[in-house]
Amino acid sequence: MPKIKLPTKSPRIDMTPMVDTFCVILTFLMLTATMRQTEPANVDTPFSISEKPTPDFNTITFLVSADEKVFINMDNGPDTAWKFRPKILTEMGKRYGIEFTEAELREFEKYPSSMGVPIMKMKEFLAGKNIKDRNPFQVGIPTDSLDNQLAMWILCARQVNPNINACIKGDANAPFPAVKKVLDNLQDKKVNKFMLITSLEAIKINIDEIQQ
């Protein structure tokens, strides 16, 4: 009996289910995405066993890079209507006699990552159109006793938002005195509780060893 020959056609794969699943994954990713922020300085956080996640709101983060520069970052509060960032900047401006325009405040509000700009240069920094224009101003917040803008930022931030938590994100190789300076400044302003931002590391304790 002759074999039945099937017509040799290239099989046509129905892509619809694949598209469906991709759509679902894509939607999920889009909704959960919190964009990874590009920080002005590369910081490798040290490891710890702490499993507490970073709070989303009411934080002021001090970024201490390995070359001892200090950057700050704060959030806008649990609701964008709170507008903590522009309020803090206005407060800072008042102290240093700088008046920021509406547009500059808006620019400051939506700036996505940490800033290490001396307040005198803040206007030029905010006028910059892209990262290339702005990066030269990121020289770190002055912390010396003559011109301690870091202390002023802490003061203003706490005035605007009394519930603010101090987070410290330091590079593991940063010299300790640089971090200590930030801690001292915070303690001068009566902040004694800190959150150190770390990466998770799994550590197992040998229970037998303890029970011996």
Added chain:
Amino acid sequence: MAEIIQEEKAKGGKKKAKKHAPHIDMTPMVDLMCLLITFFMLTTAFAKAKVMEIVLPEKIDDPNQRQPAVAKSRTVNIILGPDDRIFWYPGSVEPAEYNSNIFPPLAELDYSDKGIRQLLLDKNRTLARKIADLNDKVIKGELVLTQDSLAGSIRKLKTDDDTGPIVLIKAYKKASYGNFVDIMDEMNICGIARYNFVDIAWYEDKMVELAVGNAPATSTN
């Protein structure tokens, strides 16, 4: 009747048109989606950074106020040295000692689980065992506790403890921030009830310098 026939004819015509239903090629769409998914996967920060909470003692501005005294027998001084080195000495240095330039020697440890952790666990054995027992019971299901009340019971054990060490952590000026986090972490791992970060005293600075200066000499011998 004529109308019905007309209708049937019309239906037939439509069917013919459907025969050539356009088949949309989905491949470019899939390609695009693949690209977008890859992009989102790479830019999304899934694992949120963790935080470790620490509370530092309030600064004492009033010169008449004195630092709280700690029992000497229970005190363990840990000094974070330069180049990821770590030293410790028990008790305290009396004014009479440091005024006559006699400094107790520092013992060197390391950050591994055989070094500092062994020391702390040895000193903190009773409390560490209590905490481990409690955790064990919960894991085995003998004791049903929520995560919150477990943390609460551990905190209770820690406040009740009166035999464990009192750890004073001091950082030499060349220590790195990573060392500081490591040692704070070690306190959590070993379940130390009482620890604090304090400023380093001048005589302790000197002790570190002595220990660091001595180290190369002893290694060449």
